[in-house]
Amino acid sequence: MSDLATQREIDRTKMQVSDEIAIEIVNMNKWYGTFHVLRDINLTVNRGERIVIAGPSGSGKSTLIRCINRLEEHQQGKIVVDGTELTSDLKNIDKIRSEVGMCFQHFNLFPHLTILENCTLAPIWVRKTPKKEAVETAMHFLEKVKIPDQANKYPGQLSGGQQQRVAIARSLCMKPRIMLFDEPTSALDPEMIKEVLDTMIELAEEGMTMLCVTHEMGFARQVANRVIFMDQGQIVEQNEPEEFFNNPQSERTKLFLSQILGH
Amino acid sequence: MSNTHADTVLFVRDTMLPQKNPPSTSVGAVGWARENLFAGWGNTILTLLAFAVVYYLLAGILPWLISPTFGAESLTECREILAAKGVGSHGGACWGVISERWKQLLFGFYPAEAYWRPILTFVLLFVAISPVLFADYVTPKLLWFTALFPFLAVWLLWGGSLWTPVTVLAGFVVGAVFLSMGSKIGGAIVGVIAAILGAVLWWAVAAAPLASGLSSVVEIGLLPVESRDFGGFLLAITLGVTAIFGSLPLGIILALGRRSDLLLVKSLCVGFIEFIRGVPLITLLFVASTLLNIFLPPGTNFDIILRVMIMMTLFAAAYMAEVIRGGLAALPTGQYEAADALGLDYWKAQRLIIMPQALKISIPGIVSTFIGVFKDTTLVSIISLFDPLGLANAIRADGAWTGIYWELFIFIGVVFFIFCFSMSRYSMYLERKLQTGHH
Ligand SMILES: Nc1ncnc2c1ncn2[C@@H]1O[C@H](COP(=O)(O)OP(=O)(O)O)[C@@H](O)[C@H]1O
Ligand SMILES: [Mg+2]
Numbered sequence: 001m002s003d004l005a006t007q008r009e010i011d012r013t014k015m016q017v018s019d020e021i022a023i024e025i026v027n028m029n030k031w032y033g034t035f036h037v038l039r040d041i042n043l044t045v046n047r048g049e050r051i052v053i054a055g056p057s058g059s060g061k062s063t064l065i066r067c068i069n070r071l072e073e074h075q076q077g078k079i080v081v082d083g084t085e086l087t088s089d090l091k092n093i094d095k096i097r098s099e100v101g102m103c104f105q106h107f108n109l110f111p112h113l114t115i116l117e118n119c120t121l122a123p124i125w126v127r128k129t130p131k132k133e134a135v136e137t138a139m140h141f142l143e144k145v146k147i148p149d150q151a152n153k154y155p156g157q158l159s160g161g162q163q164q165r166v167a168i169a170r171s172l173c174m175k176p177r178i179m180l181f182d183e184p185t186s187a188l189d190p191e192m193i194k195e196v197l198d199t200m201i202e203l204a205e206e207g208m209t210m211l212c213v214t215h216e217m218g219f220a221r222q223v224a225n226r227v228i229f230m231d232q233g234q235i236v237e238q239n240e241p242e243e244f245f246n247n248p249q250s251e252r253t254k255l256f257l258s259q260i261l262g263h
Numbered sequence: 264m265s266n267t268h269a270d271t272v273l274f275v276r277d278t279m280l281p282q283k284n285p286p287s288t289s290v291g292a293v294g295w296a297r298e299n300l301f302a303g304w305g306n307t308i309l310t311l312l313a314f315a316v317v318y319y320l321l322a323g324i325l326p327w328l329i330s331p332t333f334g335a336e337s338l339t340e341c342r343e344i345l346a347a348k349g350v351g352s353h354g355g356a357c358w359g360v361i362s363e364r365w366k367q368l369l370f371g372f373y374p375a376e377a378y379w380r381p382i383l384t385f386v387l388l389f390v391a392i393s394p395v396l397f398a399d400y401v402t403p404k405l406l407w408f409t410a411l412f413p414f415l416a417v418w419l420l421w422g423g424s425l426w427t428p429v430t431v432l433a434g435f436v437v438g439a440v441f442l443s444m445g446s447k448i449g450g451a452i453v454g455v456i457a458a459i460l461g462a463v464l465w466w467a468v469a470a471a472p473l474a475s476g477l478s479s480v481v482e483i484g485l486l487p488v489e490s491r492d493f494g495g496f497l498l499a500i501t502l503g504v505t506a507i508f509g510s511l512p513l514g515i516i517l518a519l520g521r522r523s524d525l526l527l528v529k530s531l532c533v534g535f536i537e538f539i540r541g542v543p544l545i546t547l548l549f550v551a552s553t554l555l556n557i558f559l560p561p562g563t564n565f566d567i568i569l570r571v572m573i574m575m576t577l578f579a580a581a582y583m584a585e586v587i588r589g590g591l592a593a594l595p596t597g598q599y600e601a602a603d604a605l606g607l608d609y610w611k612a613q614r615l616i617i618m619p620q621a622l623k624i625s626i627p628g629i630v631s632t633f634i635g636v637f638k639d640t641t642l643v644s645i646i647s648l649f650d651p652l653g654l655a656n657a658i659r660a661d662g663a664w665t666g667i668y669w670e671l672f673i674f675i676g677v678v679f680f681i682f683c684f685s686m687s688r689y690s691m692y693l694e695r696k697l698q699t700g701h702h
Pocket of ligand 2: 062
């Protein structure tokens with residue numbers, strides 16, 4: 001899988017991690033009914049960090065990042081995003097959601113709106129951006145993900161890779177400070193994975209704070225500055241990519257890596 | 264890929280052969296008939312059989328339909344005309360009843376000199392709904408007229424002083440003013456409460472004296488028409504259109520309520536929907552016509568048409584809610600999540616993302632409900648309102664037309680069919696227009 005990431009040199013000039021804290025999760029626990037899905041999660045993400053979250057299916061990766069923008073509610077502990085704590089206060093939730101962009105495995109574009117309308121909707125209705133400006137921003141980001149010529153088509157007319165790039169552009173139009181990705185490439189055919197990873201790498205090169213749930217280990221090696229391994233709702237291990245891949249500490253990590261890297 | 268292709272493929276054709284025409288047996292009328300009517304022995308036999316049945320039916324019905332009785336003034340006269348033609352006194356339709364009574368079938372007992380008012384209302388109805396039905400072609404500015412139309416329609420149909428609908432309308436303006444002031448002072452909820460209180464207070468206290476005061480200064484009014492005089496298709500359309508356009512927003516709210524997390528809202532909606540769906544419409548109409556009087560303070564004059572309108576709207580809304588709930592359930596949760604993740608609040612997400620898609624999925628069901636409601640308006644004949652069928656009975660009670668059935672029912676059926684079929688065609692147009700995927 002590692003060969004799917006870009007072969008080109010990555011420009012690391014802007015990829016700096018600052019001291020400022022973007023996300024702070026303290027002793028967070030979450031249950032689905034009686035099922036303890038996240039256990040004592042402690043995680044601090046600094047601004048500019050690129051974090052890859054890996055782990056077997058069902059280990060709680062999606063749940064973890066969905067807690068960060070309150071698509072799921074946590075029951076214990078504390079989550080602070082950009083200095084705002086996530087509580088049931090709707091104002092805080094709306095504020096955090098407009099700061100945090102998210103891309104889903106199945107893109108979740110709005111099929112009844114054109115690509116351009118998908119991208120301008122939230123800026124116009126949430127940020128109250130004037131329409132003209134919203135269109136300009138949207139075209140800017142659509143150019144960035146290299147599909148400006150599809151702006152007036154509907155999502156159903158695009159390929160999976162194109163749809164996922166639109167989804168990324170749609171999030172970027174809200175000018176988020178943090179981007180969450182939940183397996184953005186796992187619903188894609190192999191030849192489309194690269195175009196989406198390229199887009200994500202460009203985003204990383206611009207210094208975006210990113211949390212990516214992905215099994216693209218090539219991407220993790222090239223871009224991430226930290227890889228987190230989760231299993232059974234716990235963070236089992238976290239390390240820099242080189243250390244993580246070459247020198248895994250726990251047995252579970254070793255087993256997982258041997259499976260995913262196909263040794 | 265493309266450059267390796269050029270290297271390995273030695274010959275690339277650059278001139279195309281001219282196309283040959285397909286054989287004549289597969290195009291045109293002959294080709295069509297061959298393919299669709301006479302493909303194989305079995306098919307041919309069925310086609311001929313079908314032709315025979317159609318011929319037999321038409322041969323039986325057409326001579327009856329084409330009958331020179333438009334001038335007749337009574338059923339006896341019809342029979343005489345037919346007997347003179349030698350087709351037997353029952354061998355043809357008696358269209359005299361339609362040519363004499365069609366105005367009554369359309370307008371009921373509405374005063375003839377005021378027929379222009381329902382006609383104008385009907386024309387304006389289409390102007391009012393055009394920005395909704397044909398949003399691509401009609402300017403959205405016309406929506407202002409759509410909002411005003413209900414008041415205009417009530418005034419045109421029932422007549423009376425112009426100031427009554429104007430002062431009622433002013434209540435909404437009062438509400439809007441209170442809403443904006445209230446929200447500024449104490450937030451959204453205070454605003455809504457202030458708006459409702461303000462408007463209700465206006466209607467209860469200020470509206471009627473103001474209207475009579477204004478009419479004593481400037482008298483603008485139309486000849487008042489009693490609800491009793493409404494009948495025929497005028498009644499059916501008035502009831503049907505109100506129930507149709509009232510039930511859609513109410514149905515949406517009920518469907519959303521039924522899916523709400525708030526237990527009280529949810530139980531209220533479920534209770535309402537299940538109650539209304541569990542009771543026959545006729546029962547509700549009886550409640551509207553008789554029982555309601557028992558609960559209302561004596562002396563209140565609660566218009567019978569208004570009561571029936573409310574009942575029919577509630578009835579349609581319960582069905583509408585379930586149709587729309589089906590559409591909501593068909594949407595993948597990813598749509599809600601994407602809307603949430605972009606920071607859209609509940610109402611914006613509903614309005615911009617969820618409802619457009621859910622309603623689109625529900626179009627066939629919604630239009631079926633509309634058509635059902637429109638046809639159900641004929642049930643009001645049970646509570647002695649003169650819908651088209653009620654009028655047919657009344658016409659038969661006239662000695663000249665006693666014993667006439669088919670001609671009236673055919674006329675009524677045809678008019679109903681025109682309306683229902685148009686609705687059905689429109690829904691198909693809408694579905695095609697909203698088709699966006701190319702999977
Ligand atoms: N809405 C839910 N209700 C109950 N259980 C859930 C729900 N969503 C996920 N789960 C369970 O929680 C666990 C973690 O799910 P998830 O975070 O999606 O895992 P991952 O993304 O790592 O594959 C799984 O066992 C899953 O079955
Ligand atoms: Mg997952």
